[in-house]
Amino acid sequence: MLELTTPVQYVKGVGPKMAEILAAKGISTVGDLLLYLPFRYEDRLNPRGIGELRAGEMATVIGEVRNSGLFRTRRMPIFQLTLGQGRSRLRCLWFNATYLQGKFEPGQLIALYGKVEQDSHTGELQIVQPQYEMLGDSGEDTATSLEVGRIVPIYESAGQGRVTARWFRRVIRTALENLNPDLPETVPAAVRGRLALVSKREALWKVHWPEAGESFEALQSARTPAHVRLIFEELFFTELGLEMKRRQQRAQTGIAFEINDRVRQAIKKILPFHPTQAQKRVLKEIAEDMQKPHPMRRLLQGDVGSGKTIVSFQAAIIAIENGYQVALMAPTEILAQQHYFSARRILENAGYRIVLLTGSLETDRKREIRRHIAQGNAQLVIGTHALLEEEVEFARPGLVIVDEQHRFGVMQRLKLMKKSGDGTAHVGTAAPESLPRAQSRDPAERSAAERNDPPEPDVLVMTATPIPRTLALTLYGDLDLSVLDELPPGRTPIVTRRVSDERSAEVWDFVRKQVEKGHQVYVVYPVIAENEENELKAAIKMYRELSGKVFADLKVGLLHGRLDPDLKDQVMRMFQKGELQILVATTVIEVGVDVANATVMVIEHAERFGLAQLHQLRGRIGRGAAKSYCILMTGGKVTEDGEKRLEAMARTNDGFQIAELDLELRGPGEFFGTRQAGVPNFTVANLIRDRQLLELAKREAAAVMDGPNAEITSEEISRALITMRAKWQNTYGLVEVG
Numbered sequence: 001m002l003e004l005t006t007p008v009q010y011v012k013g014v015g016p017k018m019a020e021i022l023a024a025k026g027i028s029t030v031g032d033l034l035l036y037l038p039f040r041y042e043d044r045l046n047p048r049g050i051g052e053l054r055a056g057e058m059a060t061v062i063g064e065v066r067n068s069g070l071f072r073t074r075r076m077p078i079f080q081l082t083l084g085q086g087r088s089r090l091r092c093l094w095f096n097a098t099y100l101q102g103k104f105e106p107g108q109l110i111a112l113y114g115k116v117e118q119d120s121h122t123g124e125l126q127i128v129q130p131q132y133e134m135l136g137d138s139g140e141d142t143a144t145s146l147e148v149g150r151i152v153p154i155y156e157s158a159g160q161g162r163v164t165a166r167w168f169r170r171v172i173r174t175a176l177e178n179l180n181p182d183l184p185e186t187v188p189a190a191v192r193g194r195l196a197l198v199s200k201r202e203a204l205w206k207v208h209w210p211e212a213g214e215s216f217e218a219l220q221s222a223r224t225p226a227h228v229r230l231i232f233e234e235l236f237f238t239e240l241g242l243e244m245k246r247r248q249q250r251a252q253t254g255i256a257f258e259i260n261d262r263v264r265q266a267i268k269k270i271l272p273f274h275p276t277q278a279q280k281r282v283l284k285e286i287a288e289d290m291q292k293p294h295p296m297r298r299l300l301q302g303d304v305g306s307g308k309t310i311v312s313f314q315a316a317i318i319a320i321e322n323g324y325q326v327a328l329m330a331p332t333e334i335l336a337q338q339h340y341f342s343a344r345r346i347l348e349n350a351g352y353r354i355v356l357l358t359g360s361l362e363t364d365r366k367r368e369i370r371r372h373i374a375q376g377n378a379q380l381v382i383g384t385h386a387l388l389e390e391e392v393e394f395a396r397p398g399l400v401i402v403d404e405q406h407r408f409g410v411m412q413r414l415k416l417m418k419k420s421g422d423g424t425a426h427v428g429t430a431a432p433e434s435l436p437r438a439q440s441r442d443p444a445e446r447s448a449a450e451r452n453d454p455p456e457p458d459v460l461v462m463t464a465t466p467i468p469r470t471l472a473l474t475l476y477g478d479l480d481l482s483v484l485d486e487l488p489p490g491r492t493p494i495v496t497r498r499v500s501d502e503r504s505a506e507v508w509d510f511v512r513k514q515v516e517k518g519h520q521v522y523v524v525y526p527v528i529a530e531n532e533e534n535e536l537k538a539a540i541k542m543y544r545e546l547s548g549k550v551f552a553d554l555k556v557g558l559l560h561g562r563l564d565p566d567l568k569d570q571v572m573r574m575f576q577k578g579e580l581q582i583l584v585a586t587t588v589i590e591v592g593v594d595v596a597n598a599t600v601m602v603i604e605h606a607e608r609f610g611l612a613q614l615h616q617l618r619g620r621i622g623r624g625a626a627k628s629y630c631i632l633m634t635g636g637k638v639t640e641d642g643e644k645r646l647e648a649m650a651r652t653n654d655g656f657q658i659a660e661l662d663l664e665l666r667g668p669g670e671f672f673g674t675r676q677a678g679v680p681n682f683t684v685a686n687l688i689r690d691r692q693l694l695e696l697a698k699r700e701a702a703a704v705m706d707g708p709n710a711e712i713t714s715e716e717i718s719r720a721l722i723t724m725r726a727k728w729q730n731t732y733g734l735v736e737v738g
């Protein structure tokens with residue numbers, strides 16, 4: 001008898017060789033195999049008659065091969081097959097398919113799936129490039145066949161096509177038939193009851209072998225009770241793990257900052273403008289966290305230009321006025337410098353001591369700054385990754401602010417956290433096995449206070465990537481979320497237009513007119529030098545063209561990532577001071593750069609940029625009162641997705657709407673930036689399709705933790721921890737932070 005944990009090679013039909021191929025797909029146990037779900041289903045219960053087919057529909061047709069063969073046209077070889085059902089015939093074509101030669105025998109029974117089209121010459125119906133599957137001998141008893149006479153699961157093949165859908169069908173069926181009939185339940189009974197989930201065994205059977213009456217639509221959209229049960233289970237244990245992590249964090253000893261009238265006064269004093277309602281609300285949320293005796297773990301989301309910086313400075317003042325130090329980390333030197341300048345502008349008059357620590361400083365200067373930090377003289381430390389270098393020690397770390405979290409690697413943030421105190425209070429390194437239970441706490445797991453560890457500093461993570469709220473709430477389950485959903489007043493909406501670069505002369509005319517009005521302009525290119533992308537106008541080349549010819553009489557600057565840091569600085573500062581009218585740049589200006597007088601953003605080869613990137617770039621303008629323009633120039637052919645991106649940009653300025661679409665177009669992996677902060681690798685769940693279930697899972701996870709002791713067993717807890725680790729470790733940054 002098979003258990004879910006049994007190695008997959010013990011399933012009849014899987015030899016060591018197949019097991020190897022399966023292993024490459026991440027299938028090593030029976031449980032893994034059974035969660036290898038069909039990606040679609042075919043209705044072979046009621047196979048369609050050729051006569052009923054309609055042009056334009058997707059259809060499964062079962063029939064006999066009448067004849068097949070390759071013929072060559074001038075353009076390409078085409079493989080043609082004629083399928084027969086009694087007297088009806090249907091032509092099927094595959095382009096360039098020499099590999100199909102000799103595959104089919106007349107009289108063979110096959111199933112085809114594809115789009116029905118009408119031939120433009122003959123008017124006859126045909127299927128082009130269908131997927132096909134050989135069925136058993138036409139004499140096979142259809143009552144017992146796994147291939148016809150039922151709704152048939154279609155699996156992605158494996159091992160470069162050597163392991164077919166048909167093979168999976170047989171083997172999965174065998175595994176199900178030999179599975180322990182008393183399969184233990186995994187989801188807590190209380191939850192199963194509340195949600196009326198079907199049993200695990202039933203779910204596993206029906207997700208592969210749906211009953212005849214099952215809704216086809218529910219099957220294709222993974223919404224049958226069987227699907228829901230399996231997807232929910234995966235999400236539930238993920239959320240449960242996060243919820244535990246969250247509670248563990250909340251139980252740690254943090255700093256209870258005091259906010260009295262003096263502090264309040266200090267916060268108010270620095271404000272150069274009236275805060276928006278959203279800024280007030282968010283500051284209140286942050287202040288409340290900071291007053292608690294547990295460490296703050298908060299994510300501040302706000303579209304570009306929503307005014308996150310000033311809020312973070314206010315939070316910094318709370319910590320500083322309480323005698324603690326603040327670290328503010330930016331992803332690039334330019335941004336760190338910009339924060340440094342605005343911090344000095346806003347905070348230095350009030351007497352706060354601010355230092356900038358970046359990699360490009362001279363060694364002596366760095367050493368001196370580090371000493372200031374270690375002695376506690378520096379109150380606000382602004383920097384880049386240099387802050388993460390081993391030698392930087394804070395005397396009294398109170399608050400860590402991370403700007404643009406997506407630019408940072410997971411472990412880097414973790415390392416920063418470890419710097420706090422004497423190095424014993426390692427955030428995020430407690431063994432999950434020893435997590436405190438809601439009710440019974442393991443005495444071996446003493447609290448930080450009992451161990452006399454220094455308190456954990458608060459952490460505020462800021463991001464301008466608007467993550468759809470439902471996703472943020474659930475994915476960043478261990479962080480609290482604040483949203484700045486209001487732009488400061490006095491902004492005029494940005495006008496976004498799309499033009500082909502054949503009309504660049506008009507664009508440059510427009511740029512000139514804006515400059516004549518005293519405004520400044522960005523012109524952005526996707527790459528620095530041509531190398532692999534010869535066709536693209538590189539920034540350097542275009543800089544020569546624009547500064548030498550088109551705008552020879554204007555002051556044009558060039559900014560790109562490979563410039564010497566000093567030079568980069570100088571250029572940026574000149575643009576900020578208005579000494580440059582036009583800045584030709586690569587995406588180094590993408591995040592954070594703030595020049596209110598810049599009113600035009602020209603993006604060349606806009607079709608090459610991602611949606612989030614375009615939105616970030618556009619966020620560089622529209623920061624002052626003057627009307628601003630974003631001009632998306634396209635050169636050459638634009639893909640379908642490219643069209644969607646450009647269209648979305650022209651339609652809306654709303655970062656959240658753009659994020660929703662971006663998520664849809666790119667999928668979660670890309671959306672969240674795979675390399676730095678990947679996304680949990682779900683087996684059956686899909687973050688876009690299953691958003692509602694994700695929310696449900698989050699709610700249930702919290703309910704289980706809050707509920708009476710009986711709602712969750714220790715096996716379920718350890719299962720949650722294993723699931724969470726497998727899915728999240730080294731993949732999703734913020735989980736590791738706290």
Ligand code: ADP
Binds near residue numbers: 279309592596623
């Ligand atoms: P982001 O959220 O993109 O980091 P910033 O903090 O850079 O945005 O703010 C964008 C611009 O808006 C800055 O020039 C800032 O000084 C200004 N700003 C922020 N808050 C307000 C406000 N309440 N009223 C007026 N201007 C503001």
Ligand code: MG
Binds near residue numbers: 308309403592
């Ligand atoms: Mg910012």
